[in-house]
Amino acid sequence: MPREVIMPALGMAQETGKVLRWWRSEGEEVRQGEPLLEVETDKANVEIESPASGVLARVLAREGDEVPVGQVIGWILLPGEEPSELPAAPVSAPAAAAAAVSTEEVLGPPTVAEPAPVRPRASPKARRLAREMGVDLRSVQGSGPGGAILASDLQRLTEAAPASELPHVWKLMAERTARAWSTVPHFFLQRDVRADRLVAWHQALRQRLQVELTYTDLLVKLVATALRAHPEVNARWEDGRIRRLPDVNVGIAVATEHGLVVPVVHRADELPVERIAQRRAELVDRARAGRLRPEDVDGGTFTISNLGMYGVDRFLAVVNAPQAAILSVGRLADRVVAEEGRPVVRPTLSLGLACDHRVLDGARAARFLETLAAWVEEPLALLDFGR
Amino acid sequence: MSTPSAAARGPAVGTVREITLAQAIREALAEEMRRDPRVFLLGEDVAEAGTPFKVLSGLVDEFGPQRVIDTPISEAGFVGIAVGAAMTGMRPVVDIMFGDFLTLAMDQIVNQAAKVHYMSGGKLKVPLVIRTTLGATRRSAAQHSQSLHAWFAHIPGLKVAVPSTPYDAKGLLKTAIRDDNPVLFFEDKMMYQVKGPVPEEEYTIPFGVADVKRPGRDVTLVATSSMVYVALEAAELLEQDGISAEVVDPRTIFPLDVETLVRSARKTGRVVVVDEGHRRYGVTAELAATIAEEAFYDLEAPVRRVGALDVPVPFSPVLEDQTVPTPEQVASVARELCGRN
Numbered sequence: 001m002p003r004e005v006i007m008p009a010l011g012m013a014q015e016t017g018k019v020l021r022w023w024r025s026e027g028e029e030v031r032q033g034e035p036l037l038e039v040e041t042d043k044a045n046v047e048i049e050s051p052a053s054g055v056l057a058r059v060l061a062r063e064g065d066e067v068p069v070g071q072v073i074g075w076i077l078l079p080g081e082e083p084s085e086l087p088a089a090p091v092s093a094p095a096a097a098a099a100a101v102s103t104e105e106v107l108g109p110p111t112v113a114e115p116a117p118v119r120p121r122a123s124p125k126a127r128r129l130a131r132e133m134g135v136d137l138r139s140v141q142g143s144g145p146g147g148a149i150l151a152s153d154l155q156r157l158t159e160a161a162p163a164s165e166l167p168h169v170w171k172l173m174a175e176r177t178a179r180a181w182s183t184v185p186h187f188f189l190q191r192d193v194r195a196d197r198l199v200a201w202h203q204a205l206r207q208r209l210q211v212e213l214t215y216t217d218l219l220v221k222l223v224a225t226a227l228r229a230h231p232e233v234n235a236r237w238e239d240g241r242i243r244r245l246p247d248v249n250v251g252i253a254v255a256t257e258h259g260l261v262v263p264v265v266h267r268a269d270e271l272p273v274e275r276i277a278q279r280r281a282e283l284v285d286r287a288r289a290g291r292l293r294p295e296d297v298d299g300g301t302f303t304i305s306n307l308g309m310y311g312v313d314r315f316l317a318v319v320n321a322p323q324a325a326i327l328s329v330g331r332l333a334d335r336v337v338a339e340e341g342r343p344v345v346r347p348t349l350s351l352g353l354a355c356d357h358r359v360l361d362g363a364r365a366a367r368f369l370e371t372l373a374a375w376v377e378e379p380l381a382l383l384d385f386g387r
Numbered sequence: 388m389s390t391p392s393a394a395a396r397g398p399a400v401g402t403v404r405e406i407t408l409a410q411a412i413r414e415a416l417a418e419e420m421r422r423d424p425r426v427f428l429l430g431e432d433v434a435e436a437g438t439p440f441k442v443l444s445g446l447v448d449e450f451g452p453q454r455v456i457d458t459p460i461s462e463a464g465f466v467g468i469a470v471g472a473a474m475t476g477m478r479p480v481v482d483i484m485f486g487d488f489l490t491l492a493m494d495q496i497v498n499q500a501a502k503v504h505y506m507s508g509g510k511l512k513v514p515l516v517i518r519t520t521l522g523a524t525r526r527s528a529a530q531h532s533q534s535l536h537a538w539f540a541h542i543p544g545l546k547v548a549v550p551s552t553p554y555d556a557k558g559l560l561k562t563a564i565r566d567d568n569p570v571l572f573f574e575d576k577m578m579y580q581v582k583g584p585v586p587e588e589e590y591t592i593p594f595g596v597a598d599v600k601r602p603g604r605d606v607t608l609v610a611t612s613s614m615v616y617v618a619l620e621a622a623e624l625l626e627q628d629g630i631s632a633e634v635v636d637p638r639t640i641f642p643l644d645v646e647t648l649v650r651s652a653r654k655t656g657r658v659v660v661v662d663e664g665h666r667r668y669g670v671t672a673e674l675a676a677t678i679a680e681e682a683f684y685d686l687e688a689p690v691r692r693v694g695a696l697d698v699p700v701p702f703s704p705v706l707e708d709q710t711v712p713t714p715e716q717v718a719s720v721a722r723e724l725c726g727r728n
Contacts, residue, residue: 123687125656145726150687151656 001138002086003052005074007067010041017041018066019073024056030076037073054078058086122149129154169290170259180321184237185357188316189365193373195332195347201379209274215332216252216306217277222375223327224248224268225382227302230368234301236322237358251300251320252280254287261287262320264300308332314350324359327372328352351376401588409442409579411553412518415560416443416480418589420450423478426564429456429465430482438482440520440579466492466517470500470569473515478564483519485531486573489538500569501544515569516560521549522575522613522663523711529699532707534612534664539571540641540673546570546594548639551615553583555638558592566594575613575663595642599651603633606657606721609648609674611637614661620714621721630725640670648674649681656687657724661712666694688724693717 007017020038024030036050050056054076061073075086120137122130126149130137135154142149166174198218206213227234227248235244248269251262263283265276286292303320306329314330330350336343351373355365375381406414420426428446430438434457437444447455458465462483469479483489489496500513521534540547546568550556556574563570600615601622610618615636622632635651637644652658658678662670671692679690696710 123656124683125685125687128684143726144687145723148688148726150726 001078002057002081003054003076003078004072005036005048005051005056005076007039007061007069007071007073008048009069010039010046014041014069016066016068019061019063020045021063022056022059022074024050026056026059028056030054030056050076052076052078054081057083120149121146123151125151126154133158167258169256169261173259176321177318181318184319184321186319187355187357187362187365189353189355189362189369190314190316190350191353191369191373192314192337192348192350193376194337195349195376197378197380198349198376199332199347205273209277211274211277211281213273213277214280215308216304216329217273217280218379219304219306219327219329219376220250220252220265220268220276220280221271221273222372222379222382223302223304224250224265224271225385226368226372226375228269229371229385230364232364233325233360233368235324235359236301237324237356238322242359245301247299247301249299249301251297251303251323252283253303253305253317253320253326254284256287256290258290261292261297262300262303263287263292263296264298266299303327304329308349314352316352317354319354319356321356323356325353325355325365325368328354349376401586403584403586405582406553406585407579408550408553408556408574408581408583409440411557411583411585412442412560412574412579413444413446414585415557415564417446417449419561419564420446420454423564425476425478426480427454427456427472427477428480428482429458429469431458431460431484433457433482439484440576442574442579443482462488462491463495466495467499469515469517470495470503470513473500473513473569474503474511478514478516480516480518480564483517485527485576486519486521486535487530487533489517489519489535496539496545496569496571497542501542504568505544512567513569514564514567516563516566516572517570518560518572518574520576521573522577523695523700523707525576526702526704526707528702532700534573534662534695536571536573536611536640537662537664537668537670537673540670544569545641546639547641548572548594549612550574550638551578551600551610551612551636553581553585555592555598555636557585558590559594559638561591562594565591573612578613581616592638594639595644596639597635597637597644597647599633599647600636601632601634603631603655605631605655605725606659607633607635607648607651607655608659608661608717608721609635609637609651609678610661611640611670612663614663614712617712617714617717618661621717624714624718625721628722628727630721630727632721637674640673643674643677645677645681648678652678652682652690653685656685657721658682658686658690659693659717659720659724660690661693661717663695663711665697666692667697669694691720691724693720 018040020040022037023035030036030050032053033049035047037048039046039048057077058075061067067073122137129151137149140149140153143153144150202215202218231244234248235242247267249264249266250268251264253260253262265279268276283296302323303326305317307315308329308331312330315328317326317328319326332347332349334345335348337346353365353369432438433443434447434452434455466481469481472479500515503511503513521536523532536547536549539545548559548563550559563572601619608618618634622634625632633651633655660671660674664670671694675690675692693712700710701707
C-alpha cells in the first residue's frame with residue numbers, strides 16, 4: 001500500500017506547518033530516512049525525512065502552502081506498486097494538477113478527498129499487544145473477519161521466531177535474578193555522595209601502585225570495611241533465620257559477552273587496596289575469558305555493581321540472593337551541589353542499596369549506607385577504624 | 388425450554404429439590420411473609436385466582452385476604468396504595484400481571500416511588516417490590532408481550548432484577564423484599580414452569596452479583612432472564628463448531644456487576660449481549676457500552692447486541708417467533724465474531 005507523507009506536528013501547540021521546499025519532485029526516487037522536504041513552523045525550519053523508500057508519486061501541498069498538521073501532503077509508491085494504487089485525487093483538483101492543492105482547498109475539509117485507510121484492520125486487543133511488543137501491524141497477516149489482525153496473530157508471530165539457545169551463563173542469570181526478584185522482599189535506598197576525596201585518593205594511589213587501579217577497587221575496600229563495621233549487613237536469610245557470616249567476601253558484578261557473572265574478592269576487608277586491585281584484574285580477565293573457577297565465584301557475602309563506566313548516573317539492582325544486599329554505583333561526574341547555601345561544582349556519585357527486607361530494615365541499611373557514604377567522602381576515616 | 392445443569396447453584400448441605408420457578412417465587416413470598424408481618428401482597432387476581440400464571444396459588448389460604456389483597460383493575464391506584472404503605476412502614480409486594488400494564492402506574496413508580504427517599508432528604512423509604520412479567524412467544528399480542536425492564540433501569544432510585552432460574556428467582560426475591568428501595572422484579576411469563584434445583588434451606592442472593600452459568604474460552608454470551616436459556620442453547624450449538632462459549636447472567640441489571648462482565652470479556656475478547664427487550668436503546672446497548680468502555684483493549688471484535696426486533700410484537704405465531712432472539716441467531720452472531728461464519 002502506498003505510504004502517505006504527513007505534515008508532522010513538530011511542537012505541542014503547532015496547528016499548521018508551511019511547506020518550504022520539496023527536495024524531491026514527483027516521479028523521483030527517494031530512500032527512507034533521506035530528507036524529503038523542508039517545513040517551517042512558528043518556531044523553526046525542519047527537514048522532514050522520507051517515511052519510506054520508493055517513488056514520490058504525488059505531491060499534494062506545494063511549496064509555500066500552509067497545511068494543518070496530520071494532513072497528507074504526498075504519497076510514496078513502494079517498490080512494485082503502480083500509480084493506480086494511489087487513492088483517488090482530490091475531487092476539487094483537476095487530474096493534471098492533482099499535485100497542486102491550494103491552501104483554501106486544503107483547509108476546507110469538505111473538498112479534501114478521504115485518503116485510503118493505511119491503518120490496518122486489527123482488533124483493539126491486537127493493537128494493544130502490538131504496541132506492547134513493538135510490532136508494526138502493517139507487517140502482520142490478519143486471520144480474523146475481513147482480514148482483521150487478532151491477538152492470536154501476534155502471539156503466533158512471537159512463537160514463529162524461535163528463541164536462540166541461550167548461553168549457560170545467561171540462563172543462570174535469568175534463573176537467579178527471577179528467583180531473587182520474586183522471592184526476596186526488596187527495598188531500596190539511595191544516597192548521593194561527594195567524591196572529591198575519593199578522586200584524590202585514586203590519583204595519589206594510582207601513581208604508586210604497579211597495578212591498574214579502578215574506583216571499583218577503592219569501593220571494594222570501603223565496602224568491605226563498612227561491612228566489618230556493620231556485621232548485620234554481612235549476613236543472609238537462611239531457613240527463617242538471619243545468619244551473620246564470619247568472612248567479608250565482596251562480589252563484583254562483571255558483564256561478559258555471555259551474561260552477568262559475579263566473581264568474589266574473598267576476605268576483602270583484610271586485603272590492602274593493591275591486592276584487591278590485583279585480584280579484581282585477575283577475576284575480570286577470567287570472567288571475560290569464560291574461565292572462572294568455582295572458587296572464584298563461591299562464598300560472596302555482598303555484591304557491588306558499578307555501571308558508572310557506561311555513563312549511568314544512578315540505578316538500583318536486584319539483590320544477589322542469598323546475600324542481604326547489593327550496592328549499585330553510578331557515574332562519578334562533576335555535578336552542581338549546594339554547599340553552604342551556594343551552588344558548587346564537585347565530583348559526586350550516587351550509591352544505591354537494594355536490600356532483603358527479611359535480613360535488614362530501613363534503619364539498619366541506612367546506617368550502613370551512612371558509614372559507607374562517610375568513608376567515600378573521606379577515605380582517611382578508614383584509618384580510624386580498628387578491629 | 389431446557390433446564391441447564393450448570394445453573395445449579397445450591398449450597399452443598401441440606402436437601403435440594405427440583406421445583407418450578409413459579410414454586411420458587413411462591414416459596415420466597417411465603418417465607419418472607421412468615422418472617423415479617425409487614426410484608427403483604429396486592430394486585431389483580433392474586434388471591435383465590437393465584438394470578439393467571441398460578442404463581443401465587445395457596446398464599447391466600449395461609450395468610451388470609453388481609454395480606455393477599457385482590458384489587459380492581461386500577462394499576463395507578465393500587466401501586467399508589469403500595470407506595471404509600473411502603474412510605475409508612477409496610478413492605479408491600481405488588482403483582483402487575485403483564486409488564487405492559489406498568490405503563491398505567493408509571494407516575495407512581497418513576498415520579499413517586501423512585502424519588503421519595505431523595506426528595507424527603509432520606510426521611511422516607513419506599514421498601515416496595517413490584518413483581519411483573521416480561522417476554523414474548525405466549526401468543527398474547529403486542530400489548531401483553533413486551534419486555535420493558537430497560538425503562539426502569541434507566542431511573543435512579545429503582546433497582547431491577549431479571550432472574551433466570553428458580554434458584555436465582557427465590558434468592559433474589561427475598562433480597563428484593565428486604566431491600567429498603569423500590570425494586571422492579573421481572574419474571575419471564577414463559578419461564579414459570581422451568582424447573583431447577585432449589586435448596587430447602589433459607590438463602591438469599593445479593594443484588595449486583597452476576598452468575599457465570601457456563602464457563603467458556605472463546606466468546607462471552609451475556610444474557611438476561613429467559614435469554615439465559617437461549618444463550619445456553621447457543622453455547623451448545625457453538626460447541627459443535629469447536630467454539631467454547633461462556634454464558635454470564637447479570638441477574639440484576641441495576642445494580643450491575645460490571646466486574647464479572649468485564650472479567651469475562653477480557654478473558655474471551657468477544658462478547659454478544661442478549662436481552663429480550665427491543666434492541667433500540669435497550670439493555671443490550673447499556674451492557675455492550677459498559678463492556679466496551681472497560682474492556683476495549685482486550686476485545687478482539689466489536690461487542691454485538693441481540694435483542695427483540697424493533698417492532699410491536701405480532702400476534703401471528705409465525706411472525707412473533709421471528710421477533711425474539713433465538714439460539715441459532717445468537718450462535719450465528721458469535722460465529723461471526725470468531726470469524727467462523
